[in-house]
Amino acid sequence: MRLKTTWTILLLSYSYLLVFTLEVFSQNVTISGEIKNPLDSSMSFILLRHGLVGEREIIEAKLDKANKFTLKLVLDDLAYIHFYHSNESSVVLRNWLIEKGDSVTMYFDATKILETMSFKGVNAAKYNYYVEDARNWGSWGEKFMQNFGKPIEFQFKYIDSVEAGRINLLAKFEKITSPLFAKVRYADIKGEVNSYRFTPLLPENKPPIPFYDLPNELKKFTRTMPLQSDTTAKSLYYVGYLDALSSFLYNDMKVMFKSSTMSLMDFQRSLYHPKVAENQFAYQIFDKLRTEGWNPTNQKLYDQYVEDYPNSPYIPFLKGRQIKAKVVAEGQKAFDLGVEALAKLESYKGKVIVLDFWASWCSSCIAEAKNVKKIKESLSAPDKVVFLSISLDDKESDWKKAIAKWGIVGHHIRLKNGFKDTVAKQYGVMGLPSYFIIDKEGKFADTNPPRPKYNEGKDFLKTIERVLLEPTR
Structure with missing residues (x-):
């Protein structure tokens, strides 16, 4: 009897261990790579586990002597990932969906990344799909903006062709990718492409064009969008599209019913699927806390969100941002940028300080460099203003090379730990x-x-000029 009991315990323990091991294994994601003619000593990744809410994880996978690397992750749900190899390459692959169980190896020649890139392994079809999509449609947004100012009908026709082409490509891979990926990616395409339809409705130096004024033919795209659901709510682009559409409809409603006192969030709540609302409102509050800081209105929004979605995975991130918003706020003392004299704000007392956080791999940062330089040259009292350019580059060589190449102005500081640095x-x-x-x-x-x-x-x-004129308290 004792022997039987022992065997039973061992069998149950083994079964539990097997189930636990399989569960952990199923959550593993492995992305390996073999790079020919590398331009750098690593492959860099940016992981978004919770969409646009929460911290981005910056990960660097070092190449070994054979120019190979391996990245291992543990996911509890779908996530998005960006990756790039070198600042010398203009190729940045953005917002690829990764899933539990992915185990792939990528191969490419760094001198012609997209032309040579391919994947092998578990769920490799999904990654090869993204490569083909990038080859065919990687620059379509830039081409669309070149048509900005042309008749809306012309712009919408171009969007129609892009949408059809990208969906047809996805259909070729649908049977060899997971059903979840196919549904979320379909929502991504529809959301990303159709969000561009709102751009012509916001002409420069003119009032917005009301959505309801568009001919029915130009509004028909709204009837072909995926249905809102727990699955489509996982799509970054789809939720972004719904936010843009509902904002236009809300503004139209205010024009048509001038007495309406309904808030935008209440209006959106009446249109959104519960999971879409949970995701979108989390981002809205997160962004308000980031851009506006803490105030009673944003505190009320946060409290209401916690009451409406007590089990939301976004609450810890919102709480962290709320705490941060109370510290990084107008009138509060700013933080030193390091231990060296250059990083001590006390060194610049009596002067206005402009902080510019950037990185050599950030295309938007590089594009802004010439604008910052122009602003600096236009100041009425340039000797009373200090520009501090704070880089989040991992590598000192990339940092220095970008400063010289792009003419980044000001005193220079590098945060060696990037987004994980205490200062950041x-x-x-x-x-x-x-x-x-x-x-x-x-x-x-x-x-x-x-x-x-x-x-x-x-x-x-x-x-800057306003702050310059403010008297010292």
Whole structure:
């Protein structure tokens, strides 16, 4: 009897261990690679586990002597990933969906990445699909913007052709990829492509074109979108599309019913599937806390969200951002940027400080460099303003090379640990570029100034000039 009991216990323990091992194994994701003619000593990844809410994970996979690398991840759900090999290459592969159980090896020649890239392994078909999509449609957004200003009918026709081509390509891979991937990717395509339809409705220096004024033929795309569900709510692009569409409809409603007092969130709540609402409202609150800081209105939004979605996985991130918003706020003392003298804000007391967080791999940062330089040259009292350019580059060589190549202005500081650096976390930097303006007493004057590219830099310049005129307290 004792022997039988022992065997029973051992059998149950083995079964539990087997189930546990299989469960953990099923959550593993492995992305390996073999690179010919590498331009760098590593492959870099940016992982988004919770969409646009939460910290981005910056991961660097080092190449070995055979120019191979391996990245291992553990996921509890679908995630998005960006990856790139070198700052010398313009190829950045963005927002690829990865799933539990993916185990692939990529092969490419770094001198012609897209032309030579291929994948083998478990779920490799999905990755090869993305390669083909990037080859065919990687620059379609740029081509669309070249048509900006042409008749809306012309622009919509181009979008129709892109949508049809990308969906036809996905259909070729649908039977050899997972059903979950196929559904979310379909929603991604529909969401990304159709979000561009709202761009012509916002002409420069003119009032927005009301959505309801469009001919029915141009509004028919709304009837072909995927249904809202727990699955399509996982799509970054689809949720973004719904946000844009509902914002236009809300503005139209306010024009048509001038007495309406319904808020945008309440209006969206009436249109959204519960999971879409949970995801979208989390991002809206997260973004408000990031851009506006803490205030009673945003506190109320946060409290309401916690009450409406008590089990939401986004709550810890919102809580963290809420705490940060109370510290990184106008009138609060700004943080030093390191231990060296150059990084001590006390060194610049009596001057306005412009902080520019950037990185050599950030195309938007590089594009803004010429705008920042123009703003600096246009200041009324340039000797009273200090520009501190804070790089999040992992490698010193990339940092220095970009400064020289792109003419990055100001005093230069590098945060060696990137987004994980204490300074980046203190300032709540989660995306690049990020700008802050510090007053003459070392306190935050503006934690979300206008981007330098807007209005030819005039708005950013006005903000600096305003802070310059403020008396020292």
